Amino acid sequence: MKICSVAKKSLALVLTAAVALGAVIAAPSKAEAKSYKAVMYYSDVNWYWDGGNDGSTDPNKTAVTVKGKKGKATYTVTLKNKKSKKAACQVLCIDIPDLLKKYKKVSVSKVSVKVDGKKVKGLKKVSYGALESNKEPNKFRISIYNAVGSKTLGDKTSSYGAAYGKKFAFKKKISVTFTLKLK
DSSP, X not given: OHHHHHHHHHHHHHHHHHHHHHHHHHSOOTTSOOOEEEEEEEEETTOOBOSOSSSSOOTTOOOEEEOOSSEXXXXXXXXXXXXXXXXXXXXXXXEETTHHXXXXXXXXXXXXXXXXXXXXXXXXXXXXXXXXXXXXXXXXXXXXXXXXXXXXXXXXXXXXXXXXXXXXXXXXXXEEEEEEXXX
16 A cells, blocks of 8 residues: 555656646747837928827838847838928938837847938938837837937937938828848
8 A cells, every 4th residue: 555655656757747838838938039119200391190109109100120139130210291391391200119128238230221212321320229218118219210209318319400300301101111120
């Protein structure tokens, strides 16, 4: 009887360990990639908001999914015109809420803008990072032109002047393509 009891206890212990191990293997890892939404934030000089005006909403479905894994990837965000009457741009940014919660080193390269299918020439240097850290410290922003941006928070595009905003006036659509590197 004693051998049978020991065998039963051993079998119970093995089964318990197998169930526990199976739960650990099946449980999702915290290191698994999370995805993020990149949303175009656009406004013309008449303050018609054609894209998410705070990066967390996307009323005109401009968002693309950003893969939450280390390395480089290229994305394109497009806005089709609904309100603007080919007026000069006031704000043109790409917001990626919560990206900086996980990634502290993010860089941007190869930024290009197309207005009505034509590549914009003479694109100046973009600003990127936690450009609204006073409001949303974990939001990553790529600022192409932001007439009302904060230089003190790192948005140098606010100094480009109103004439620069005319480059981004569009009739049908505007797209921004960029390469994002997550470390």
